[in-house]
Amino acid sequence: MIVKIITTGVIFENCILIFDENKKEVLVIDPGADGDKIEEEIKGYELKGILATHGHIDHVGQVGYLKSKFPNAPFYLNEKDTFLINNELFPNFRKLLKAAECPKPDILIKEGSTIKFGRFNFYVIETPGHSPGSVCFYDNDYQILITGDTIFKGSIGRTDLPGGSERDLALSLQKLLLLPDETQIIPGHGEVSSLKYEKIYNRDMLELIQSAKVDIFKDLIKQNNST
């Protein structure tokens, strides 16, 4: 198995490619821009699925392009972000990213869904805040966490876009902090990191959690009591 990160488009979005060399299969996560570059990278491999950490156009801008080349590859997304997939977000953003019309997801994912690919077992952790349907993909054996725009090395995702919420983001970040320190973070933009590093150096995260005055445990108890 090989995990490769390629930076795409004008805002340097990380598209993650996971190769199963034995089976000659590939999984693509967050194909935001440069569809032709992604296609070139995965040449010779069968595309088995397209995953999106959330519905923003800089993360799903090439789903339509890849589906036109590999019609059988299912597109996975949390339903709560379906309303965003063709929202331009900023004037001319679609054009800048050369984004194709994004098709509806084939497979709806939510908290607890698992996506098996080769030796990886990605567990879906819902992390709303940056967008209502943001998720992280976590593999417990390899301790890899693919975070989209929820957390970056040294910073956190913005909450001023449609459906964003500071309070939700604070809760989601608290949830991620429960994972092991050794967890490697692959964010949607910028360099890779580790949870241990972020626990010490991510001031934005620590300040948000403190200022939002949220307690994930209280919220989880409330949720359990209401269902």
Ligand SMILES: [Zn+2]
């Ligand atoms: Zn985003």
